[in-house]
Amino acid sequence: MARPLDAEALPAQAPATVATPGTSTARRWWRRFARNRGAVFGLAVFLAVVVMALCADLLAPYDPLIQGVGPANQPPTWAHWAGTDSFGRDMLSRIIYGARIALVVGIVAVLLAMLAGVSLGLVAGYYGGKVDALIMRVMDGLFAFPIIILAIAMMAVMGFGVKNVIIAVAVGFVAPFARVTRADVLAVKEEPYIEAARLAGVSGPAIIARHVLPNVLAPIIVQAALRVSGAIITESGLSFLGLGPPPPTPVWGSMIAEGRNFIVMAPHVSTIPGIALMVTIVGLNLLGDGLRDTLDPRLRR
Amino acid sequence: MLRFFLSRIGQTLAVLFTVSVIIFVLMRLIPGDPVLMMLGDDFTQEAYQRLRAKLGFDRSVVTQYVIWLQAILRGDFGDSYLNHERVSRLVWDAFLPTLSLVVASMLVGTLVAVPSGIVAAMRKDSAWDWGSMGFAIFVYSMPSFWKGIVLIWIFSVHLRWFPAVGYVHPWENFWEGMWRLVLPAITLGTFFSGLVARIIRSSLLEVLDQDYIKAARARGVRRAALVYRHALANALIPVVTVIGLQFGTLLGGAVLTETVFGIPGMGRLTVAAILNRDYAIVQGAILVGVFAVVVVNLAVDLTYAFLNPRIRVA
16 A cells, blocks of 8 residues: 555554653653644643533523524624524524534544444454454445545435434544554564563453553554544534534534525624634644644654 | 556455445445335335345345446446436536546645645745644635635625636536636635645655755755755655545545535535435445545556655565
């Protein structure tokens, strides 16, 4: 495979070592992380979105579902900081509640994909042979699908609803996790301590869980951090196409799509939720880049 | 060289096989009986059995897959159950606008990315570097569908420079077609440029760090000459690959972008088909889309091997 600059195809040059994060290691990581201004900004954005999602009930000035709390399609005013949409719902409240869907889908989808992909990558890399060939050929097949197209196909199969959106988004990210994990397992597998464990009679699953996994974890965490923004973009894309959580759920992608029809008379309906989405994505990308540079300097560009 | 080509082609066939199995399985997982859907409300038990046998649903799954694959290989994707048009025809008609959007976006994106990536690498850590990389991550992070709406708002609603929606094949009416592609291509192309500019920068920095460049610098070769004559060609080879391999990402992005601009492409076709439960179209569109991605990736890999003999050994 010639994917020379694609981070997920990079084989491990050296097994990444993860020391148990004692105070000194953690502090060193934090110092390295804090030097990166973009990453700190990203962390701040991420925390802000988390607070929005967790405290939506406290922060939102109105109920996001109640129509006619103001005139329809009203631009931002003191009563409605982000204006109102075509049903006269308060946009700020909808944006704040929208953070919930975005975060839950983004994080849960990536965790699911990580769980599946890492397990497959561990098994494929450690056992090799036919199991490896079978798993990785399926992963190659999945990898050939552009993520949004796979998600669209999954939504066609499963039907609508938040749970299905999470699964549809997760499926697209399984293959990258499996590839990264397998590449690193192949490198770690040759280490003398694995050989020693095997000779000592430790079973395969135990070796994988106790000795292989901890040593390939750093690049996987980096990968996960980098993928959350992609998962949120995919979810917004599905919602924009009308394949996301059904209305009237407050979702950023659907809000942007609804506002499209009023772009001439009420441009704020479409543009303001998009700003929330964009700031979140920029923040997550900067945070992901920062984590990559901190935890996994060999992937640094 | 020949061996590399053959093994790459073999890998591609394997991927296409897996892709076909994945799509076949997905389509079988859709709830509901396709035979019932084709028959409509009024039918006899006998007619049901006859159609079921005709479609091969009474045979084993493997046989069904073989029958299905044979039809696909003949280019027979079935009929749309709503208006009974050939799916192959519908998909092809939708594929052309999407493809022209992807190609136009690649052009726009490359035109923006190459200069900004080079400047960023040549003046590393300067304001130029920060500015162009900041711009890159900014446009890369903007969801394409939202960017499209903002561009429509500025350039169509306010300035009235470009039409907001609509599509004309550039090969039927060149200027009109290109004119209508400008905003969609900027929407998708800037996303692409953000990605490529970052890769050009890192690739160029890596090459500039190599011994032969240091040697040239020691000989007193001027900095500009160093970059343009010695480093750039080597730095751009992997970038060409990355540009090609992003075809799939761009195709996915095009699905969203064309929805914004009312381009009658693959995205609109597929989404409408999903909402109408017209699964023959969904299947045909996804097959053709993924097939295109796999074939482009193969072409890119082979071109790369041709440009860079070092890879062939691997």
